Amino acid sequence: MMLSRSITPITWRLSVRPLSTSSQLFNNVFKSYKFKDIKELIEEPNSKKVLVDVREPEEHMEYAIPNSINLPVNTAPGALGLIAEEFKSLFKYDKPDLTKELIFYCKSGTRAKVAEELARSYGYQNTGIYEGSINDWLKKNGKNVRSPN
Structure with missing residues (x-):
């Protein structure tokens, strides 16, 4: 007699600590950027900074700040934990180096804080x-701000 077992899919639940805990844990506070800072970064690109749009790809395609890369925090929360080859295969660009400054944005700021x-x-x-x-x-x-490239 053959027994059949039903397999229940495992759902992972992501638990994110509050930002204050993060700042204390790593003894570092994230930098807060304003419009003028981002505008300057677009007009004068800095190879040590990466602007990261954490909205979903559909949102990014609708409109994105120039020179930004798209790493959707809701559907790919572990993107930055991938090895470089997997990252490039999935996103079609190089994984940002740990020495780069990552500047996150979304629609209103909530997902950026999670990212x-x-x-x-x-x-x-x-x-x-x-x-x-x-x-x-x-x-x-800002949609009128252009990159020199």
Whole structure:
């Protein structure tokens, strides 16, 4: 007699510590970026900084701040924990080096804070958040800001 077992899928639940815990744990506070800082970064790119859009790909395709990469925090929360080859295969660009400063943005700032916390858990110690995110960027006419490239 053959017994059949039903297999229940495992659901992983991500638990993120509050930002204050992160700052205390790593003895470092994330940098807060404003519109003028991001505008300057677009107009004068800095190879030591990576602007990271953590919205979903559909949102990123609708409109994204120039020169940003897309790492969707909701559907790919472990992206920065991937090895470089897997990262490149999945996202089609190189994984940011741990020495780079990652500056996160989303629609309003909430997902950016979660992504910043996750980045720290993967060893990225130099992080920032554009707290106004895409809403602030568009409100302040950022869509007219162009990269020199």
